[in-house]
Amino acid sequence: MKRYDKHFKEEAVRLVVELGRSVATVAKELGIHENTLHKWVSQYKEHKENAFPGSGNLLPEDAETRRLKKMIADLQEENAILKKATAIFARHQK
Structure with missing residues (x-):
């Protein structure tokens, strides 16, 4: 093309x-x-x-959407790690 x-x-x-x-x-x-x-x-x-x-290259609004989706994915990953860590610490405290 x-x-x-x-x-x-x-x-x-x-x-x-x-x-x-x-x-x-x-x-x-x-x-x-x-x-x-x-x-x-x-x-x-x-x-x-x-x-x-x-x-x-992306249009400005598409670049912002991509940036926000990456931020959400990063935060979800951090949240999952914190949940696992909390579960591990809770088991050791019993």
Whole structure:
């Protein structure tokens, strides 16, 4: 699958959004599928300057979600360790 950089996507979207050109015309001129350009336009309209974060990068809200999920997993692991330790200490106190 061919990959396009952020600049290419932004320029393609700009031709449609700012200059009012049709998706079909721009897609044909750039040699990309119309559905691909429709998707890029939708992503741009939803995320504006955060659209097209690049390979391996996340949108800011996705990065925050990932960070919070990791924090929850870490806390759950710490909680499980503390429960086991409490059970061990309770057995030794009897």
